[in-house]
Amino acid sequence: MMSPSRKTPPKPARLPCPLASSLDIFGDKWSLLVIRDLFFGKKTFGEFQKSPEHIPSNILAERLKRLESTGIIRKSAYQQKPVRYAYLLTEKGEHLGPVMKAMVDWGNKYIPGTYSFSEIMEMMKKNSGSQNE
């Protein structure tokens, strides 16, 4: 029996490779872009949809459910009738920061014209200011 107080009990890994096992959880482009948006302070379905990559709404809904079920994000209702949810990174999700940063560093090095990490940090600061966080 699973404890009802624990939503995401640690499961034994399908494979002992930590990379393969991690990729099973967040290893697709859309999941990683939603996680990026959460780091940027975006919280709602509508905000994720406004990102320049235009994630299709059915994929977005599926990824949010999956990220919640694996304990990367949690949702909380910020409005009733109709109920609307805000999504937030859990501690487990926030610990994906180094994965994001390593990819950003690589992109900066090899893909001309991309924002630098410091420019991104600057944008994040502005974002969180405008969202009253």
Add this chain to the structure above:
Amino acid sequence: MMSPSRKTPPKPARLPCPLASSLDIFGDKWSLLVIRDLFFGKKTFGEFQKSPEHIPSNILAERLKRLESTGIIRKSAYQQKPVRYAYLLTEKGEHLGPVMKAMVDWGNKYIPGTYSFSEIMEMMKKNSGSQNE
């Protein structure tokens, strides 16, 4: 006109986000697992196929082509009649090391039963010994 001497000219990014742009290049599970195998010293189509995730051969062929066209790997014929290729990480590919490590660290922290980074380094050492590299 593109210079014929340069296989992978830097292209302007589709989007200025370095994460989204990087994910366009390597952001799928199979590509990342092939890159992992290359870090482990695997070099041939047959060796990649023997990995425990059992990548389907048509996907493997497609990913190898894509990783070559984006300059992450290069191939060289190690046998003629029939021609057989070995695949190697380029410098650009080797610089994905920090991305791999960040994912491994996260997997170790959150997925019970996965190999630790030091166990993996130990296996890599043994591997490269047995392959006379």
